[in-house]
Amino acid sequence: MAPKGGPRKSSAAPTAPGSGGAATPAGGPSSGVSRASAVAPGSDPGGAGPRKSNGNLGASLQRNLSFINCSIDQIRTAIDQEDPDCDFNTHFWNTLLAGETAREFRVLQNRTLGWWVKLYNKWQGLGKWDPSKVPRRVNAHQLQELTCIPMSRCLELIKLFDLPGYNRVNNEKSATAYDKVKVSMPELLTAGVLLSKLVFTRPKLRFVFGLADLDDSKSFDEKEFAGVITYFTRGLAAAFGVSNDESIMPKAEAIRVVSQRLYARISDLAIQRLRELHSKGSEGTRAAVVAAIKAKQANLGLASPQKGAGVVEAPRQLLPFSILQEWCFRVFRDPLALPYALVIERFCPRQQGDDDPEKYVEEASKFCLSHKAPVDAPPETESAGDGSMLTRPEAITARLLFQFCVSEGSFRMTYEEIKNGIGQDIDFGFWKRLSIAMEKMSDDRSRGIKAEVFSFLRKLSPSAQAKHLRMFDGWFQKYDAFVEQQQEVASSEQALQQFQSNCSLPVLSTGEIMKLEFEFCAMDKQNSGYITLDDMTFGLGISRDVVMSTFDKYDLSDDGLIDRDEFLLMMCPDGYRMPDTNGEGRDVLGAILGAHARALKKQLSSDKASFDTKGCVSQMEMISEMPESLRPEVDDATWGAWNKVFDDLDTDNDGVVTVPELRSSRLLTFDICDFLGSHVDGSSENGFSRRAYLNALLQATGQRRSGFF
Structure with missing residues (x-):
């Protein structure tokens, strides 16, 4: 993705977004735009020009990022190990992952999704919803009309996205100069939406993907994918004030090359995943997967229009949004996805997956852009910072209060009565909202309307939509599952203790x-x-x-x-055990057992913290764990040894180790065999597949295997 401390010796190695090519000399040009303190070598945070030294850069690269437990150096190392020919531009990614946006961009930062959709609609309207007529670049007056912000603030944006145009306006101060400004709307929209912490991850990605999806197919050919990477790279570089720094900003050819490489890589990863699904799916699933693989291998897709008499272009190879979204969400554990995924994660609401209401929307109803007709602006209440929306602890408290009032037969109760009834204090501000909702519930009951918990929640959060109510219900189910989770933790710890005791016999x-x-x-x-x-x-x-x-x-x-x-x-008498015929197998299974017990305990603690009503730090405020794609790679010898243990256990060679096969190995007690058989593989209660077994070992040892999902 960019040279480490300078160009590589081989000129054949392509560079990536973030690969700036030759560095600018110390006396090179400066944009005069304010930049982040962690920006880059030779750059001045105040835009006063390059610095002569960057002695602290090495230390900053080794420091963990503020939002996740990993450093720029670790990301660079993992990418280099995965693909030595893919250069990594340390300075570019350090800017995006550790720096701050330029002061001039903050007029657009943290706008809601609804605001950006309205801006998008107005921009598309300039071309009457014909992609071929929509201006990709707008002048100063058009930018002001689209954004509805003062011209002085528009000029600050122009300074970031079109420095020559900004200089022309400053020097000439004429109407013609304003008309000659060229601000790329796709780049500005991409940067604005990606950098907003008021937009959830899924709609954020659908917005950014939609900008390049000119035919509304919800899929990309290679050219459209290159558009996404280009808008991402150039838009964020402008927002961080480094687009005119040649030592940081990648060349157009570098962006093209990395887009091509990434498109091919993601496509190959998707095929590998299809093969994995085929190996463990039902007969119907396998048939569908085979068809998908054959179509991909045959380079099928939407055929391009005919070109000339009797000449047809090659079919377009398409990459669905869903695959690219999984790549961004790190489902593939691909180190090359990390820089992009972490930039998105850094500027997203710090919430767990089931705290995103978009997760509860039917696929057909999910927000997406269109290039054919105006897009409905999502309600502003979808923003993460909307104070009227219930938090997890508030939703649980509200349900407790509702259940207590129903049991008492009245919603007309004082604060002290509620406090004593549910056994917890309630924040005064939240109590005011609760008391208003309780009054409305009393009015409903007086008219013979049955009290329903979701009716009460709607009164508490009038802006809540169906997806929010489904989200609340998901929280309730998770909260109610705590007892079962605690039993699971106890069972796993008991199995581990039994294993350790048996080993000592x-x-x-x-x-x-x-x-x-x-x-x-x-x-x-x-x-x-x-x-x-x-x-x-x-x-x-x-x-x-x-x-x-x-x-x-x-x-x-x-x-x-x-x-x-x-x-x-x-x-075999009590107090003794049979000799091991496979000592390594016992150690391997013990590692899986121990890791499973620790993971369950950690998950329970995390889930409890997310519902904490006493103001403790919740999981949403914690730093994310190190990405799995940054873990050290398991060596071939260990990987081979793990597979040999599985082969020894799988006596009938059907790809699944059953409980009877575990028992006959004499490695574990029958109770532990039963436990492992029902817990290692989430899709089976009577054994585990090779894939589930290997994945459990990777999790247990904190390692990864390239190409293994």
């Missing part, structure tokens, strides 16, 4: 094992290698009912017979 001696083998041989009169229920009843001299209960438990193959290994497991 002495191994049954060779002499004792030989005695048990002698007993088995004595009962196996046919020398067949197995014994029946009758053989055991006669050989052990105990009742058939007693033998049957034990026999069924240890008949792991469920064939009505007990073989030698099953007999040894069954007869």
